[in-house]
Amino acid sequence: MTPPTVTPSQVRTALLLRDEIALLDLRHEAAFAAGHPLFAANMAAGRIALEAETRLPRKDLPIVIYDAGEGLVPQAIDQFKTLGYTNVRALEGGLQGWQAAGYELFQDVNSYAKAFGELVEHRRHTPSLAAEEVASLIARKANIRILDVRRFDEYATMNIPGSISVPGGELVLRAGEAAPDPETTIIVNCAGRTRSIIGTQSLINAGVANKVVALRNGTIGWTLAKQDLEHGSGRRGAIGASENAKANARDVAYRAGVRRVGPEEARALAAQTNRTLYRFDVRDAEEYAAGHLPGFRHYAGGQLVQEIDMAAPVRGARILLSDNLGVRADMTASWLAQMGWETYLLDGGYDGALEVGPPVVLPKPDPSHRYRRPYEGTDVSTAAMQAYLDWEYGLVDQLRRDASHGFFVI
Structure with missing residues (x-):
């Protein structure tokens, strides 16, 4: 039986109107990263039973699924129906139909968050320093503090010498303890660009007294500049937010x-x-x-x-x-x-009964199906790193061509 369909134009209209819709790419993550609509999310067909009920909590929400001609759609619709989802349709023409309608395809993973980060830098002119400038400050023992905003496991794999792990959401909470001297320049880094831009701008938006800059292009830029990295570091920032920082965050x-x-x-x-x-x-x-x-x-x-x-x-x-x-x-x-x-x-809620126990974590996909990020590990080619940076720098123009994002920057 032919599955019910929805046109690319109808999906785009729903996205523009901010209607609820889950646009799901059924391919493996590596194929998804090669090109997809801006607001598509990856849910590989083989992982629907594993992920759907966590990631799609409402069973009657509009779900639109597509592939690129692999024939994944009919079986995926059956899987969703078995799980109790009642409003699942196929994207007419699949990925090729989206492209034929004249709509943009975005590469990589977490694409719209990365595109948003580039837009923030473009509109706010978020300050940054090149790897060579930061290396010179380290060599001169300048009054700086480097805060690494990646996950701790990423930081422990490789980090800028002397840096401290302060995952991005913790920055405003912990920067006061990491750099108590307002004359200390805070340098924020991640693996590439997005998290360092957002982290730097978070501290600026929250009105910290220190000068704050991003390490331009993160550990990728550091590696391309042929600077040395540390490995196995365990330094973590402590909580130390002032009442002023809390009020500013609010x-x-x-x-x-x-x-x-x-x-x-x-x-x-x-x-x-x-x-x-x-x-x-x-x-x-x-x-x-x-x-x-x-x-x-x-x-x-x-x-x-x-x-x-x-x-x-x-x-x-x-x-x-x-x-x-x-x-x-x-x-x-x-x-x-x-x-x-x-x-x-x-606001509040923590004075009542709390549940105890570790976070529920979805199992990672088979490594052979996973997209290898160009900022992961220590054995990525310099050509791949540079290509990744070039792609990120082009995202603002691609957002303009796509014209569906609805982002704003305060």
Whole structure:
């Protein structure tokens, strides 16, 4: 039986109107990374049973699936129906139909978060220093502090000499302790560009007293400049946010249009079953394991901004964030709101019954199906690194051609 279809134009209209829709690419991640619509999310056909109920919490939401001619759609529709999903259609013409309609294809993974980061730098002129300039500051023992905003496991694999691990969502909470002297220049780095841009601009938006700059092009730029990296480092930043930083973070969220709700209002949001609500606890994994609010999934703030297409594939859904200290949720929410999400912050709630236990983590795909990021590991070719940077630099123009993003930058 021929599956019901929806045209590329109808999907694009839904995305422009911010209607709820999950546009899912059924191919393996490596194929997905070769080209896909801006707001498509990858859910490989072989992982639907594993991922769907976590990533697509509402069974009657509009789901549109596609492949590139591999014949994955009919079986995927059957899988979704078996799981109880009632509104699943195929994209007419598949990926080729999208392209034939004149719409853009974006490469890589987490593409729209990366494109948003480039737009932030373009509009705010986020300051940065080249690897050679930072290396010179290190050699001169200048008054600097380098904060690495990647996940800790990425940091431990390789890091800029002397840097401290402060994952992105923790920056405003921990920068005061990492660089207590306001004369210290804070240098923010990630693997490539996005997380360092967002991290640097987070500290600037939150009004920290220090001068803040990004390490331009992160560890990729550092490697291309033939600078040495450390391996196996374990330095972590401690909590040290001032009351002023907390107030500023709250103001940043307000300026981005984030709405604050109490526990009763949060329950009312969850009760609206005609809308998808994602609930994320943006603290670190250890804090989450020690005690978290029922129904909230763990996703550290910095990674949530970077990986929002993986965490929340239903475009047009609502997002509710929790954090007992507030600062991390404020800053994370501010970025999600600027990316076009209807975003809420939960005030309070931690004085009641909490669940204890580690985060639930979806198993990683087979390595042979996974896209190898050009900023991973220590054996990536310099040509691949440079090609990745060239791609990122072109994202602002591609967003302009695509014209569907709806991002704004405060």
